[in-house]
Amino acid sequence: MVTRPLLFITGLVLSKMAIFMYLPMIFAFYNNALGGMEFLASVLITHLASILFIFMGKEKQLSRLGIREMFLLTTGVWVLASVFAALPFVLIEHINFSNAFFETMSGITTTGSTVLYHLDTMPHSILLWRSILQWLGGVGFIVMGVAILPFLNVGGMRLFQTESSDWSDKAESKTRSVASGILLVYLFLSFCCFVGFRLAGMGNFDAINHAMTTISTGGYSTSDSSMGNFSHAAHWNAIIFMFLGGLPFLLFIRAFNQRSLISLFRDAQVLGFIRVVLFFSLILTCYLFINDRFSLADALRLSLFNVVSVITTTGFGLDDFLTWGDFSIIVFLGLMFAGACSGSTSGGIKIFRFQIATSMLKRQLMTLVHPRGIFPQRYNNRTVSDDILRSLIAFILAYMGTIAISTLLLTLFGSNAIVALSASITAVSNVGPGLDPSIGPSGNFSALSDPSKWILSIGMLMGRLEILTVAVLFSRHFWRR
Secondary structure: OOOHHHHHHHHHHHHHHHHHHHHHHHHHHHOOOOOHHHHHHHHHHHHHHHHHHHHHHOOOOOOOOOHHHHHHHHHHHHHHHHHHHOHHHHHHHOOOHHHHHHHHHHHHOOOOOOOOOOHHHOOHHHHHHHHHHHHHHHHHHHHHHHHHHHHHOOOOHHHHOOHHHOOOHHHHHHHHHHHHHHHHHHHHHHHHHHHHHHHOOOOHHHHHHHHHHHHOOOOOOOOOOHHHHOOHHHHHHHHHHHHHHOOOHHHHHHHHHHOOOOOHHHOHHHHHHHHHHHHHHHHHHHHHHHOOOOOHHHHHHHHHHHHHHHHOOOOOOOOOHHHOOHHHHHHHHHHHHHOOOOOOOOOOOOHHHHHHHHHHHHHHHHHHHOOOOOOOOEEOOEEOOHHHHHHHHHHHHHHHHHHHHHHHHHHHOOOOHHHHHHHHHHHHOOOOOOOOOOOOOOOOOOOOOHHHHHHHHHHHHHHHOOOHHHHHHHOHHHHOO
16 A cells, blocks of 8 residues: 555645644734634644654655545544644643544534533634634535545445546546635635624624534534524524535536526435425424414524524534424434435435435336336436445445444443434434433533543544445455555
């Protein structure tokens, strides 16, 4: 296995991580607030590590990466980035490394689970750093989902393979062009979201932080009350941009190039996503209104906000849906698995996999009725080959297996069954809140044991990297020459 390019690229990533650490450091020094010296120390440590990695991996001619190197790099970069990004939490909040790594992994995977409390009085520098981590994780995952995962054929992602997923010399310029386009769209939507929050009454600091964590579908807030601390207008703004964060970003680029939004509404995955959001939002609105819990307007706003927040795996809190009754808990349990669209910032299983699975079921029923019939499998006008179907089935089995193993391990370290199961689901799906009051929308994960936090951190990473990207590293066949 070629190791020098891995070290070199990891060093480059860490150097960029150090550059982003300058932002909260400068903010702290400029406002004469807490955290400036601690961020300076974190910057120096991260820069030194990046220089060391670059020096160890430098070659006269950088070797091309093979499949095995791509798998190892994809996982290794996220882990090492989380290790160094955790330094400010240790130095400023004086929490142990287990808590700091959990918070960082939750941020960079845009999960949104937290072990911190008293956010309203926390140093602004660390709040800004949490938001930056989610913003970086969001755009990083979009690029990975467009360029890397289809190339590696992870979980049926080859269905979305384009020229930007071809890692040959010929397609290198196209890959860079797509990555640049994604970044521009991401910046534009982030700015629009910020403007919307400002118009909704948020201050500059809150608007900047929530814009970053909304468009990245991350869910970190600057308040313990999350979005409940802000106006109804802010809630509607969050709904719009959480929804946009759950759409495929390549379609935004296509819509911009065509000067038309029609391509968004011709995509089967987008249409399925819209139908799911509207269906469950209306069902919950009727349920809350009929049971006299809220007025019709509030029932619609709260239902739509929480459905979009959970299905896009943002995890913002607005009212505690665990108090709405067992029906709503079951609805949100299902939505935690769903996720939004592939090529977006959201986690979860993704809508397209449910659509293909439903199509497979229909084809099987047709085959039972017409044994000699031939029913080709297609999705979005593209043929779904047998290797894509096998990869998709393997992904879903690995997804459920990861949740099952994580649940069993959490119970060994003292969690009760509900906490263990819902924590595992929310970690692997990158949603944020669990379905027990202690870790729900009004709770946090600080009470869990340190081993439990490491288990959930691994689950968050596996969920963010589509399970199989990490799982393959535990196979002995991967390490054979």
